């Protein structure tokens with residue numbers, strides 16, 4: 001059931017945007033991952049749209065809050081380098097494997113395990129790499145993650161790879177030293193090769209906290225897109241709209257399960273329809 005379904009079932013019956021209905025709808029929206037401020041603005045704007053049915057009005061207002069930026073992965077001539085960042089456990093390593101699987105048909109993919117703090121994270125990526133049949137570049141435990149990224153660029157160039165996906169260590173977004181380190185990894189890579197994308201992985205089940213994470217990561221490093229994971233475990237997903245509205249960072253991919261093929265491009269039309277169905 002979509003987050004707006006209760007509201008819509010009500011206004012479909014009355015077919016009028018009575019104030020009590022809207023107040024109730026706003027309260028319902030506040031209880032979702034959209035956040036109070038955005039919920040209020042959406043209701044205010046919907047109230048002003050007179051020429052359409054309530055459902056159409058809501059649909060167009062919701063759509064207008066989505067980012068207009070491109071949602072496809074930016075593919076560059078030569079090597080396309082993608083850093084995958086985010087807090088612990090959001091699904092970064094799994095997402096790197098899913099991206100590798102998705103883009104392998106378009107050219108050789110190399111993976112880099114730049115999480116040098118956790119041996120298990122490196123092993124996890126190596127396991128995925130073996131399964132997909134791809135090279136995984138890693139460094140010694142506790143070595144500089146930027147140097148792993150640098151080595152991975154060299155290796156990718158030697159192999160004439162088309163894609164390099166870099167897994168980074170999970171970090172608490174309120175630890176400034178860890179956040180600064182991300183900027184360093186990016187700068188080191190950019191000395192030799194452009195970074196095409198920095199994809200921030202957000203766990204959809206964390207709700208409004210996802211918006212806070214996105215804000216802080218966006219300040220530390222130029223986040224170019226979001227991968228929203230675990231949407232299969234969240235009936236809400238309103239956080240996608242909250243992030244796009246608040247930060248104008250497009251959701252590029254959506255994770256809907258733990259297996260390698262559970263990654264799809266974000267479809268804004270289907271998303272809005274899903275919210276209000």
Ligand SMILES: Nc1nc2c(ncn2[C@@H]2O[C@H](COP(=O)(O)OP(=O)(O)OP(=O)(O)O)[C@@H](O)[C@H]2O)c(=O)[nH]1
Nearest residue numbers: 088089090091092093094170229230255256257258
């Ligand atoms: N249901 C579901 N589970 C997912 C999805 N993506 C990842 N997971 C699971 O989430 C857990 C954490 O995933 P990881 O890829 O290890 O997350 P991480 O961000 O690399 O974790 P750290 O290395 O600890 O920072 C694993 O059990 C994954 O299988 C998804 O889209 N849906």
